[in-house]
Amino acid sequence: MTQAPVRMVGLGRQDRSDIASAVVEASLEIGADAQFIIDRSEIREFDQGMIDWRGILESNHWLVLSSSGPLDGDSMKWAWGSSLTFAELEGCKTAMLIDMPEDSRRLDEVWGSVIERIRQIHLLFIDPEAMKALAELEGTKVELLLKEVRSRSLVPIVCSFDPKEGIAHVSHSLGHEIVEVKERMSLERWLAGFLCGLPKSGSGESGIASAARSSPG
């Protein structure tokens, strides 16, 4: 019996230049049933009131968001907040991807927005480039950041992936995994594989490790 593909929706910029868009595109490549909430367009503002949140989030495994969403204008800011709430209502898990904003001085602001919504987040991915600055903000060491954020916020999964080393760090409610990924792959590709692997492998310790190791497609 073939398994149904993992379903996800992404709220990415219209020009697809953000990390959430990159992960949704990588997921499509490995066979996920993925789509964007906002169509590709040159126009920055859109009417977020026109989005049928329930319809679009219903029966999806993941909602994928970038932390820099609230910095991308009012429409995106409101859509970003609404998507988190409707995902919670519809039982769709949220993956929040923290990357360094274009203006790195605004990381503090971005992190503040994420903390405000931390209870609606099920998976937090931190871009290796943002690790050092975030560790400073949190007053901890880089190597302890994932564990600390996980225990402080109670987000079920907090993870990162270093594509140069090919090593994924995953902190979760049952422990911490350091997984070496044999195949060379980009950060987006690893995260797409992890998101697609999790619903199949389960949320147990070995399931999480197996999803972090897996590279379907």
Added chain:
Amino acid sequence: MKGDPFGRTREAKGMSLKLGPAGVPLSCKGRTIVEGMDDITVLGLDAMEVQTVRTIQPQHFDQYWQAGILSWKSDFEMNMHGPYYAELLGSKRERNRTLSKMETSLQAGKIINARHLTFHVGPYGEYDPGPEANEQVANVMSGIVERVREVWGVEEEEEDYAAFPWVHESEPSLVGIETSGRQELWGTVEEVLEVCNHVEGTVPVLNMGHIHARGHGRLRTSEDYAELFDQARETYGGSTFYCHFAGVEHRMGNALHYTQIKKSDLKFEPFAEYLAEEGDWMDITIISDSPLLEHDAMYMLQHYDKARQRLLEIRARDERRAKLAAQQGIDPEELKRREEEAAAARKSQLTSELEGPPKKAPANKAPAKEKAGKTSE
């Protein structure tokens, strides 16, 4: 904005209950605190807890002050939550870092007219759970209470504080000490109550999700809540409580993560039942810190209203029965027994009417098995 827009009151029998979300409502189109307060009031709620910020910038100051004025002129209760993580039992450096973050909350708390400032204590650090750790927390908390009073201002500087009428006309914010949801963090119910009992100006913050998780799912019935508040009444003695409520997933006495109330084994109904039936001595604020902030605050309000309604119905029925019994010259218990008998008789009559007369077995019909046999012949 004053009072409840729907004319309801939750101050029956002297009890004061305030309900609201931890932050600007998720459904609020604007994201400012004042816009959030408007939305909360429209929903029939009357409290809000604001999350702390790293530094008070001019735009924050303006927002906080407007919110303070609005709460001062209405019955709306503003509260503030300190840093989401603390290390008050850590090394001197860790403690000072936490205290400097808390200082921002104290300053903001004054501007916003916060009635409660809620703080975590953090990991046990080098201490073992016990009197020494509690004493250290009590010392730090005394210092925080003192600092709150300093920040709140002195009467001689009245003119300096003309823009903050609450500074002189109401009490400084109470310092809330929150229960924790993990075994490695200071903050069992006993620890929190003990420190609050010893430090004037503090109030226990009973985070029901944390208490439930840490107690391996201990809050299941209204009796469990009665036990918790009896414990609080005996140890701490006060009647002012500040609570957080959210669904929680837990394992081995540790909170794993927060969920909406409907998805958790921590239910609000028993708490609502306890409040409606036995909460008349309390002055209580309940903050929804669930992922569905105001949605779950409304859910709690509805359950509380239902519990009160149910209680009122029971009381009205008892009063009517007592009156009737007096008229008939019989004991109310006897009347209750007769009413129950009559109700049971009515029920059985109704059941038999619905089922109809008992069916007789058809005499001239052959059993189905035989008929089938005949057909096949």
